[in-house]
Amino acid sequence: AQKITQTQPGMFVQEKEAVTLDCTYDTSDQSYGLFWYKQPSSGEMIFLIYQGSYDEQNATEGRYSLNFQKARKSANLVISASQLGDSAMYFCAMREGRGTDKLIFGTGTRLQVFP
Amino acid sequence: DAGITQSPRHKVTETGTPVTLRCHQTENHRYMYWYRQDPGHGLRLIHYSYGVKDTDKGEVSDGYSVSRSKTEDFLLTLESATSSQTSVYFCAISDVGGFVGNTEAFFGQGTRLTVV
Numbered sequence: 001a002q003k004i005t006q007t008q009p010g011m012f013v014q015e016k017e018a019v020t021l022d023c024t025y026d027t028s029d030q031s032y033g034l035f036w037y038k039q040p041s042s043g044e045m046i047f048l049i050y051q052g053s054y055d056e057q058n059a060t061e062g063r064y065s066l067n068f069q070k071a072r073k074s075a076n077l078v079i080s081a082s083q084l085g086d087s088a089m090y091f092c093a094m095r096e097g098r099g100t101d102k103l104i105f106g107t108g109t110r111l112q113v114f115p
Numbered sequence: 116d117a118g119i120t121q122s123p124r125h126k127v128t129e130t131g132t133p134v135t136l137r138c139h140q141t142e143n144h145r146y147m148y149w150y151r152q153d154p155g156h157g158l159r160l161i162h163y164s165y166g167v168k169d170t171d172k173g174e175v176s177d178g179y180s181v182s183r184s185k186t187e188d189f190l191l192t193l194e195s196a197t198s199s200q201t202s203v204y205f206c207a208i209s210d211v212g213g214f215v216g217n218t219e220a221f222f223g224q225g226t227r228l229t230v231v
Contacts, residue, residue, distance in 0.1 A: 006157075035219060045205065045222035091157060093220075100165045101146050101209065103220055104174070107157035 002027050004094050006106035013082045013113055020067070021077040021109045023092030029053075032096050034075040036066065039089040039108075048090075051075055082113045118142050121206050121223035128230055134193040136226050138206030140186075146209040147189040148220065149173075149181065151202040158205065164189055196230040203227050 003026040013019035025034065036048040051059045051066045059066040067076040079086055092106040118141030128134050138147060146165055150158040150173075160173030162181040170181050178200060180192045193200055207220040 009155075043203075043225055045207075047219040047221075050219060095209075095220075100163070100169075100171060102160070102163060102171070102173075103146075103148055103207070103209070104160050105150070105158040107155065 002029075002094060002096055002102065002104055004092055004104055004106035006092055006109050008109045009107075010110045010112070013079075013111065015084060015113055015115050016081055018078060018080045019082055019111065021079070021090050021092075021111065023075045023077065023106060025073050025075060025092075025094050027073075027094065027096060029096050032094055034066070034068070035093040035095065036064070036075075036077045037091045037093060037105075038086075039091065041088070045091075049077070079111075084113050084115070087111060087113045119206065119208050119221055119223045121204075121226050123226060124224065125227045126229070128196050128228070130197060130230055131195050134196050134228065136191045136204055136206075136228070138189040138191070138208075138223060140189075140208045142208060142210070142221075143186055144208040144210045144221075145186075146211075146220075147183065148207040148209075149179075149189065149191045150205045150207065151175065151200075152205060152225075153202050161191065161204075193228075196228075198230050201228060201230045 005024045032053045034051045038046045049061045063080045065078045089108045091108045095103045120139045148163040149161040159175045164170045164183045204226045206223040209220040
């Protein structure tokens with residue numbers, strides 16, 4: 001069955017440092033997509049980055065990169081040069097490519113950036 | 116911003132009453148999803164739709180039903196509301212990608228439902 005696991009309920013990082021948020025997934029499909037979303041305290045869901053199961057290179061979007069290790073079924077988010085505004089909940093998600101495109105989320109990691 | 120609207124944004128209802136939440140989109144996206152968000156549980160999928168009249172259950176579908184009679188509207192109904200259904204409900208939409216899953220989902224602003 002499709003499953004997303006985020007084992008870090010909370011993380012702390014000092015401003016300007018890098019931080020890695022862990023995500024592992026389970027699926028029997030060969031075709032799937034992995035996503036990271038940010039949810040600040042205001043509540044909206046903000047898309048950060050996408051990685052396809054057939055992508056050979058790790059995805060990057062500005063200060064965000066996705067460390068994709070397919071054999072280990074992990075898709076960790078790396079935030080470089082953390083900023084105070086990065087304090088938020090971060091969710092990992094997976095979408096299966098069976099035509100129904102079921103999209104499920106992990107339980108999230110609360111990141112707090114301190115000066 | 117993607118055109119997606121949830122209504123109502125806030126609702127207080129009594130145990131045992133039926134409640135319908137509406138998700139309306141103006142993007143003509145194929146896929147629509149309903150989630151509930153609770154502390155410690157993240158976003159849990161309730162039901163989703165992959166086309167008009169094509170819906171399927173998510174991981175927490177008990178006590179909920181959905182309908183999608185046209186592309187732009189996806190309704191979530193709590194048949195008989197219970198206190199355990201007090202939550203924040205999010206609707207999301209997504210288009211068909213050129214390859215599997217390579218289009219992100221866009222979210223509504225959420226509906227805060229309190230069952231007393």
